[in-house]
Amino acid sequence: MSQFLLALGGIFSNPSFYFTVLSTTVPILLATLGCAIAESAGSTNMGMEGIMLMSAFAGVIGSAYTGVIWAGLLCAFAVGVVMGLMVAYFALYLKVDIILVGIAVNLIGSGLSAFLMYVLTGDRSATTSLQSGTLPTIVLPGVESIPFLGAVVSNQSVLAWVAYLMVPVLAFLLNKTTLGLRIRSVGEQPDAAASVGVGVNRTKTVALLISGLLGGLAGAYLSMSYLPYFTKGMSGGRGFTALAATAMAHNTPVGSLGTSLLFGFFYALSTYASSLGIPDQLVAALPYLATLVGLVAFSIGVQRKERARSCGVAADSVALP
Amino acid sequence: MDEDFLRLEHITKVYDNGIMANDDVNFSARKGEIHAICGENGAGKSTLMKQIYGVEQPNEGRIIVRGSEVKLSSPQVAISHGIGMVFQHFMLVPSLTVAENVTLGIEPRAGLRFDAGRAMAMTREVCEKYGFDVDPTARIKDLTVGVKQKVEILKALVRGAEILILDEPTAVLTPQETDELFAQLRSLRESGHTIIFISHKLGEVKSLCDRLTVIRRGHTVGTYDVRGVSEADISRLMVGVDVDSRIPKAPSRPGEAVLAAKSLVLFDRDGKRVVNDVSFSVRAGEIVGIAGVEGNGQAPIVDAITGFGSSGSGSLTMLGEELCGKSVRELRDRGLAYIPEDRMALGIAANLSIKENMIADKLGLARYNKGPLLDAEAISEDTNAWIEGFSVLCDGPEQSVGMLSGGNIQKVVVARELTGKTNLIVCDQPTRGIDVGASDSIRRRLVQMRDDGSAILLVSADLSELLSLSDRLLVVFDGEVSAYFSDAGEVTEEELGYYMLGVRKMSDEEVGGAYIV
Numbered sequence: 001m002s003q004f005l006l007a008l009g010g011i012f013s014n015p016s017f018y019f020t021v022l023s024t025t026v027p028i029l030l031a032t033l034g035c036a037i038a039e040s041a042g043s044t045n046m047g048m049e050g051i052m053l054m055s056a057f058a059g060v061i062g063s064a065y066t067g068v069i070w071a072g073l074l075c076a077f078a079v080g081v082v083m084g085l086m087v088a089y090f091a092l093y094l095k096v097d098i099i100l101v102g103i104a105v106n107l108i109g110s111g112l113s114a115f116l117m118y119v120l121t122g123d124r125s126a127t128t129s130l131q132s133g134t135l136p137t138i139v140l141p142g143v144e145s146i147p148f149l150g151a152v153v154s155n156q157s158v159l160a161w162v163a164y165l166m167v168p169v170l171a172f173l174l175n176k177t178t179l180g181l182r183i184r185s186v187g188e189q190p191d192a193a194a195s196v197g198v199g200v201n202r203t204k205t206v207a208l209l210i211s212g213l214l215g216g217l218a219g220a221y222l223s224m225s226y227l228p229y230f231t232k233g234m235s236g237g238r239g240f241t242a243l244a245a246t247a248m249a250h251n252t253p254v255g256s257l258g259t260s261l262l263f264g265f266f267y268a269l270s271t272y273a274s275s276l277g278i279p280d281q282l283v284a285a286l287p288y289l290a291t292l293v294g295l296v297a298f299s300i301g302v303q304r305k306e307r308a309r310s311c312g313v314a315a316d317s318v319a320l321p
Numbered sequence: 322m323d324e325d326f327l328r329l330e331h332i333t334k335v336y337d338n339g340i341m342a343n344d345d346v347n348f349s350a351r352k353g354e355i356h357a358i359c360g361e362n363g364a365g366k367s368t369l370m371k372q373i374y375g376v377e378q379p380n381e382g383r384i385i386v387r388g389s390e391v392k393l394s395s396p397q398v399a400i401s402h403g404i405g406m407v408f409q410h411f412m413l414v415p416s417l418t419v420a421e422n423v424t425l426g427i428e429p430r431a432g433l434r435f436d437a438g439r440a441m442a443m444t445r446e447v448c449e450k451y452g453f454d455v456d457p458t459a460r461i462k463d464l465t466v467g468v469k470q471k472v473e474i475l476k477a478l479v480r481g482a483e484i485l486i487l488d489e490p491t492a493v494l495t496p497q498e499t500d501e502l503f504a505q506l507r508s509l510r511e512s513g514h515t516i517i518f519i520s521h522k523l524g525e526v527k528s529l530c531d532r533l534t535v536i537r538r539g540h541t542v543g544t545y546d547v548r549g550v551s552e553a554d555i556s557r558l559m560v561g562v563d564v565d566s567r568i569p570k571a572p573s574r575p576g577e578a579v580l581a582a583k584s585l586v587l588f589d590r591d592g593k594r595v596v597n598d599v600s601f602s603v604r605a606g607e608i609v610g611i612a613g614v615e616g617n618g619q620a621p622i623v624d625a626i627t628g629f630g631s632s633g634s635g636s637l638t639m640l641g642e643e644l645c646g647k648s649v650r651e652l653r654d655r656g657l658a659y660i661p662e663d664r665m666a667l668g669i670a671a672n673l674s675i676k677e678n679m680i681a682d683k684l685g686l687a688r689y690n691k692g693p694l695l696d697a698e699a700i701s702e703d704t705n706a707w708i709e710g711f712s713v714l715c716d717g718p719e720q721s722v723g724m725l726s727g728g729n730i731q732k733v734v735v736a737r738e739l740t741g742k743t744n745l746i747v748c749d750q751p752t753r754g755i756d757v758g759a760s761d762s763i764r765r766r767l768v769q770m771r772d773d774g775s776a777i778l779l780v781s782a783d784l785s786e787l788l789s790l791s792d793r794l795l796v797v798f799d800g801e802v803s804a805y806f807s808d809a810g811e812v813t814e815e816e817l818g819y820y821m822l823g824v825r826k827m828s829d830e831e832v833g834g835a836y837i838v
Contacts, residue, residue, distance in 0.1 A: 176434050176435060176437075177433050177434055177435055178428040178430055178433070178434075178435045179433075180435070181417070181421060181425065181428060181435050182425070182428075184414070184416070184417065185414040185417060185421075185425055188414050188415065188416055188417075189412070189413065189414045189415070191412060192411075192412040192413055192414050192422075192425075193414070193425065193426075195396060195412040196412070196425050196426030196427070196476070197396075197397045197400075197426045197427075198425065198426050
C-alpha cells in the first residue's frame with residue numbers, strides 16, 4: 001500500500017505527468033466542445049466518435065499523399081464538416097432519429113476508416129508505412145526555462161493551443177453573438193424561435209457543422225500529434241466520453257473545459273499504469289469508470305433539482321388564499 | 322377614423338379532414354378599437370385568428386389590411402403587415418432574458434456580436450412608451466404568468482404591430498393581473514392600436530371592448546356595438562337555437578350514490594385555484610351532466626375522478642371509498658370507465674389494432690389468460706362480438722385504429738370502456754367532432770347503460786346533447802357550480818347560456834341540491 005502511494009506521489013510530482021494530462025485532454029476537449037454546441041441547439045451529436053475516426057484517417061492520408069502536413073489538417077477539417085452536415089441532413093431534413101444517425105455514423109466511421117486503410121496502404125492495424133508526419137509543437141522561449149511550468153506547457157502541439165483557445169471562442173459564440181442566441185433558443189424552445197422567424201433547421205445545421213469541424217480537429221490531433229500515424233479504432237471511446245463530459249458541463253464551454261480536464265486526468269493516469277503496480281486492464285478502465293461515476297453524479301444532481309422545483313410548486317398552491 | 326384597418330371578406334376555411342371551420346365569415350376592425358370575438362368552443366374563432374396571423378390560409382375569401390388585399394402566408398408576413406398575436410400558450414424561451422426574448426429574430430447586432438445593450442434599450446423603450454412595468458434583464462423562467470404575457474405583447478409591439486390579437490388572455494390571469502392587462506390594452510387603444518380580444522367572458526367584453534362580433538358554428542352572426550347589447554343578448558346570440566335531436570328515454574330510477582364530491586377544491590400545476598368548493602353526486606342509474614364553457618373547471622374535475630392526479634382538498638368518493646391517491650388500475654378495478662375528451666392521446670394507441678385497443682383494459686382478467694399466455698381465441702371471440710355490437714366500420718379486428726374515421730375510433734373507445742366494469746362512466750365530450758350517425762348510436766348506448774344501472778357523469782360542450790341525455794344538470798362557471806337543475810328536461814339552452822357565461826348565478830342553497838347521498 002505504501003509502495004503504491006509512493007509511486008502515485010512520484011507521478012504527481014513529475015511535470016511530465018501534467019504535460020500528459022494537458023495533451024490527453026486535447027481530443028476530449030475538442031470533442032466535448034463539439035458535442036456541447038450541437039447539444040445547445042437541441043441536437044445530440046452521437047456520431048462524434050465516428051467523425052473523429054474518419055477525420056483522423058483523412059488527416060494522415062492527406063498529409064502522406066501531398067507531403068504537406070497542413071493539407072492533411074485541411075482534409076481532417078473537411079471530413080469533419082461533411083460528416084457534421086451529413087448528420088444534419090439525415091436527422092433534420094430526412095427526419096431520421098438523430099441518435100440512430102449518430103450510431104450509423106459511428107459504425108460507418110470505424111468500418112470505413114479500417115477498410116480504406118487496407119485498400120490504400122495494405123495495412124490492417126496502423127498506417128505506420130506512410131510518412132504522414134506530425135503537426136509542429138510550440139516551444140515557448142521564456143517559459144521553457146521556468147522550472148516545472150516550462151516542462152508542462154512548452155512543447156505542446158499547435159492543435160493543443162487551438163483547442164484551449166476554442167473554449168473562450170465558443171463561450172463568446174454561444175453567449176455573445178446573435179448566432180449563439182439563436183442556437184440556444186432553438187435548443188430550448190424551437191416553437192418560440194420558429195414563431196419569430198428563426199429558421200430552426202438552419203440554425204441546427206450550423207451548430208452541427210461547427211460540431212463536425214471540432215470533431216475534425218479532435219481527429220487530426222489523434223493521428224497527427226498524439227501519435228504520428230492512424231491506428232484502427234484509435235478514438236478509443238473519446239467521442240462517448242465527450243457526450244458524458246458535455247452533459248456534466250450543462251453544454252457550457254467553460255464547464256466543458258473542466259469536465260474534459262477531469263477525464264483527461266484519468267486518461268493520463270492510465271498511461272502511467274505500469275509504474276503503479278496495479279493491473280493495466282484495471283487502470284485502462286479508469287477513464288470509463290470515471291465517465292460512469294460522472295454521469296451518475298450528474299443525473300442525481302438533476303433529479304434533486306427537479307424534486308426541489310416540484311415541491312416549490314406544491315408549497316405555492318397551499319399558500320394561495 | 323372610421324376606415325377599416327383590417328377587413329375579412331367571405332372567408333371560408335375547410336380543414337384537410339373535411340371539417341368546415343369558417344363558412345363565409347365577414348369581419349372588420351377599425352383603427353383604435355378593442356374588438357371582441359365571441360363564440361362557443363369550436364365556433365371557429367381560433368381558426369379565424371390563425372388566418373389573420375398567417376398560421377392558416379383561407380380556402381376562399383379576401384383579407385384586406387389598410388385598404389389593400391394581402392396574402393398572409395406565414396406569421397412573418399403577418400408581422401410585416403403590422404399584425405401580432407399573443408397565444409394562450411406562450412412562445413418564450415425560459416432561460417433567456419426578457420430583452421433577448423423580445424428581440425429574438427430581429428436581434429440588434431454590433432458586428433458578429435449580439436448587441437445586448439441595444440436589445441435592453443429597445444425593450445426599455447417600448448416598455449416606457451406603453452407603460453409596461455417589466456425588467457428587461459429578468460429571465461423568463463423567474464416571471465409570473467401575467468408578466469410573461471406582457472413580454473409576449475412587448476414582442477409584438479417591438480416589431481411594430483398595430484393590430485394585436487389576444488386569444489383568451491385572461492384565462493390564465495388572476496383578477497389583479499386582469500385589471501392591469503385591461504388598463505394596458507386601453508392605453509394601447511389610446512395610442513391608435515387595434516386590439517382583437519377573443520373571450521368567453523361576457524363581463525370582460527362589456528367592460529373592455531368597443532364592438533363585438535359573434536361567431537356561431539363557423540358563421541358570423543353579426544357585429545354589434547357593445548353599448549347596445551346586454552350580456553343576456555350576447556349569450557343568446559352565441560348559443561343560438563339548435564335543431565332538436567332528442568334521444569328517447571324513460572324517467573331515471575336512481576339508486577345509491579356512486580360518485581360523491583363534497584366541497585371539492587382543486588389547483589392546477591401553477592397553483593391556481595381552478596375548482597372551488599364544488600359538491601355533487603352521481604347515483605346509479607342516472608346521467609348527471611356538467612355544462613359550462615371550456616376551462617371553467619370541468620377538466621380538473623374529470624382528471625381528479627379518473628386518477629390523472631391533481632392537488633386540492635375536499636372529498637371525492639366512489640362507493641364510499643376516497644379516490645385521491647388511488648392508481649388508475651385501482652380505480653378501474655372499482656368499476657370506473659372513462660371516455661376521454663382527447664381520444665387520439667388518451668383514448669387509443671393509434672398504431673395498435675382494434676382488437677388490441679379493445680382488450681387493453683382487460684388483459685388481467687382470467688377469461689383472457691391461459692397460464693402465462695394470452696388466450697387469443699377468447700380475445701378474438703369477444704372483440705369480434707364488440708365490433709359487431711358497436712357497429713365499428715372496419716376491415717377487421719387486426720386493422721390499426723389510427724386508420725379509422727373519427728366516429729369509428731370513438732366507437733372503439735366506447736366499446737372498450739362500456740364492456741368492462743361500469744359502476745361509474747365518466748364521459749368527456751363523448752361525441753365531439755364525429756358524425757351524426759355515430760353520435761346517435763353512442764348516445765343511445767349511454768342511455769342504455771344508465772337503464773342497466775351505471776352511474777354516468779357527462780361533460781359536454783354540446784348543449785343539445787347535455788339536455789337530451791342528462792337527468793340532472795350542473796352548470797360550472799369560473800370553477801364553481803353556478804346552477805343546478807334537478808330535471809334537465811325543463812331547461813332551455815338559452816337559460817343554460819346565462820349561467821354558463823356568468824350572467825346569472827344561483828344561490829348556494831339552490832346549488833347544494835346537486836349533492837344527494
